[in-house]
Amino acid sequence: MAAIEFILRDVAILGRINESHRKLLTPDACAFLATLHRSFNATRKELLKRRVIRQAELDRGVLPDFLPETKVIRENDAWQGAPPAPGLVDRRVEITGPTDRKMVVNALNSDVWTYMADFEDSNSPTWDNMINGQVNLYDAVRRQIDFKLNGKDYKLRTDRPLPTLIVRPRGWHLDEKHFTVDNEPISGSLFDFGLYFFHNAKELITRGHGPYFYLPKMESHLEARLWNDVFNLAQDTVGILRGTIRGTVLIETILAAFEMDEIIYELRNHSSGLNCGRWDYIFSIIKKFRQNPNFILPDRAHVTMAVPFMEAYVELLIKTCHRRGVHAMGGMAAQIPIKDNAEANAKAMAGVKADKLREVRAGHDGTWVAHPALAKIASDVFNEYMPTPNQIFRRREDVRVSAQDLLNMNMPGQVTEDGIRKNLEIGLGYMEGWLRAVGCVPINHLMEDAATAEVSRSQLWQWCKHHVTLPSGKKVTKELCLKLLKEETDKLEKHAPKGNKYELAARYFASQCTGEDYADFLTSLLYNEIVNTGAPQVVMAAKL
Structure with a gap:
């Protein structure tokens, strides 16, 4: 009896596939x-x-x-x-x-x-x-x-x-x-x-x-x-x-x-x-x-x-x-x-x-x-x-x-403007790479990944939310964070090649560092920017 082909019911591949992918997406x-x-x-x-x-x-x-x-x-x-x-x-x-x-x-x-x-x-x-x-x-x-x-x-x-x-x-x-x-x-x-x-x-x-x-x-x-x-x-x-x-x-x-x-x-x-x-x-x-x-x-x-x-x-x-x-x-x-x-x-x-x-x-x-x-x-x-x-x-x-x-949070240390800037640098650097399809980014001789970017943006959110006081006596506010965010973005963009995504990264980061909106995960927040779906690919199966 000859084989009859049929479409695998209600399963769709919306990403581009080539021959090497087909050996897996059987x-x-x-x-x-x-x-x-x-x-x-x-x-x-x-x-x-x-x-x-x-x-x-x-x-x-x-x-x-x-x-x-x-x-x-x-x-x-x-x-x-x-x-x-x-x-x-x-x-x-x-x-x-x-x-x-x-x-x-x-x-x-x-x-x-x-x-x-x-x-x-x-x-x-x-x-x-x-x-x-x-x-x-x-x-x-x-x-x-x-x-x-x-x-x-x-x-x-x-x-x-x-x-x-x-x-x-x-x-x-x-x-x-x-x-x-x-x-x-x-x-x-x-x-x-x-x-x-x-x-x-x-x-x-x-x-x-x-x-x-x-x-x-x-x-x-x-x-x-x-x-x-x-x-x-x-x-x-x-x-x-x-x-x-x-x-x-x-x-x-x-x-x-x-x-x-x-x-x-x-x-x-x-x-x-x-x-x-x-x-x-x-x-x-x-x-x-x-x-x-x-x-x-x-x-x-x-x-x-x-x-x-x-x-x-x-x-x-x-x-x-x-x-x-x-x-x-x-x-x-x-x-x-x-x-x-x-x-x-x-x-x-x-x-x-x-x-x-x-x-x-x-x-x-x-x-x-x-x-x-x-x-x-x-x-x-x-x-x-x-x-x-x-x-x-x-x-x-x-x-x-x-x-x-x-739950013991007793520890030395304080919140400083340098700490704010470092968190901005790490968060922006990682998000910009991620948006370009790069998932681990070398920054200051450390391999930063999603976890360290999450620490960076979450600390900024926390400090802003609770108006933490810096050693200078300044309070961490939405206005201060957004001002420093722009400065750090400009600095990074200045030395980055054309086609970089720092502006897009900064736009997302600005929504996450002011003590207001808080996305569950940065990866979920950014995901739609890297989704590239097209027409469904037909998945064929053989039935005797």
């Missing part, structure tokens, strides 16, 4: 994505509504606490997370970065143990970035990613094993408007996870490692439960054992910090631990308590890992993970080597070393770097102080962290 893959959407999108939207309700409670002054209804989970010593999966036993240094082809090759050639391929905070989610990133990972998994650029060969090393690949999809709050199901955009999380998982899960297993993920931006254990349900359906659909997928959760919201045990519990057989997403965590503190003058933070430079609320967060995360038998991963070293100033570079690299020394001594099982040159510094520290593949055996039973500890 009828079967699109049908799988549609199944994920139809199974889980209603729950996702309900959980996002719960975030709005919770924010209204916080705005009224209700402070978070450990949940009484899940006390039995926290106090039960009997349950554990999954044992470390193949390729995830030793994770002492992980490199992170976006999924452009050059970055993927360089990251996999780095002297690290894992590579977190990022569809989230270090990525601008244009359609081309998202779908080309999927192509690049598909090719990398099969060792077919070698290419030439500007006369230079980029090839995966063959002399020793490559780092284990971990993929970070977008958070639950983001949509993918270039792919619709039943006339509704699919969740960015489900799109990123589903397309990568569908095409690569079995190939990864054949090569010795399963499909592994970093899960961002969650605010409750119910959001982790949703991921667990997604994992189970996905594994059942393609015919692999439940528990093959592993997910490391980034604890990067203050509300998730109160539910660490519960998050691991929900993911139990799929859990590979928690990570200290430090910059998003600071952003979350400001965002969630932005109406509360008791939570005003000083200049970003003063909000270090040694301040009380950050130290409590780290210690609770390590204790919780090790009690449950899973990894407790450290945070990002965002420094970039300073090639033209040996003294400044030595100082910056000493800072990286001190940060990694703090992490390994605290009990972390691994850490993040943003640049391959930092891998040796981090490796040397962890190799010396953690000779075992991990230190999950360090139970940290000495740690006692209360709700008050997690």
Whole structure:
């Protein structure tokens, strides 16, 4: 009987596709994505509504606490997370970065143990970035990613094993408007996870490692439960054992910090631990308590890992993970080597070393770097102080962290005009790059991503809202912020090439730094500027 072609019902691709994209956007893959959407999108939207309700409670002054209804989970010593999966036993240094082809090759050639391929905070989610990133990972998994650029060969090393690949999809709050199901955009999380998982899960297993993920931006254990349900359906659909997928959760919201045990519990057989997403965590503190003058933070430079609320967060995360038998991963070293100033570079690299020394001594099982040159510094520290593949055996039973500890904002530092200008520079610089489809931007020898831009704009909003007093005696007002915004925009535009997007970035930033309107996420605020939808592409399937 001849095959009959038919259109995959109510599924539309609105982004431009080429032949390399077609090998991923197959009828079967699109049908799988549609199944994920139809199974889980209603729950996702309900959980996002719960975030709005919770924010209204916080705005009224209700402070978070450990949940009484899940006390039995926290106090039960009997349950554990999954044992470390193949390729995830030793994770002492992980490199992170976006999924452009050059970055993927360089990251996999780095002297690290894992590579977190990022569809989230270090990525601008244009359609081309998202779908080309999927192509690049598909090719990398099969060792077919070698290419030439500007006369230079980029090839995966063959002399020793490559780092284990971990993929970070977008958070639950983001949509993918270039792919619709039943006339509704699919969740960015489900799109990123589903397309990568569908095409690569079995190939990864054949090569010795399963499909592994970093899960961002969650605010409750119910959001982790949703991921667990997604994992189970996905594994059942393609015919692999439940528990093959592993997910490391980034604890990067203050509300998730109160539910660490519960998050691991929900993911139990799929859990590979928690990570200290430090910059998003600071952003979350400001965002969630932005109406509360008791939570005003000083200049970003003063909000270090040694301040009380950050130290409590780290210690609770390590204790919780090790009690449950899973990894407790450290945070990002965002420094970039300073090639033209040996003294400044030595100082910056000493800072990286001190940060990694703090992490390994605290009990972390691994850490993040943003640049391959930092891998040796981090490796040397962890190799010396953690000779075992991990230190999950360090139970940290000495740690006692209360709700008050997690919310302790006592710290030195003040708000200064220099701090305002730095936040403007970082926010503008990142937003301008993001609008040009660049998701991580080097500014002042640091690799800035969405999280640090969020800290910058949220601090400005907070300072303006509460009319913080500067050392000069001046109050931070809407008028002052907009005046300095114009000055910083003019300064950046003056040295930028033609075609830059600083004017557009400044227009958006002006709406977010005056203590008035506040978008839930900058990425959501800016997203429509990078959406480029066209006529629906027909998805054909074969039916015998």
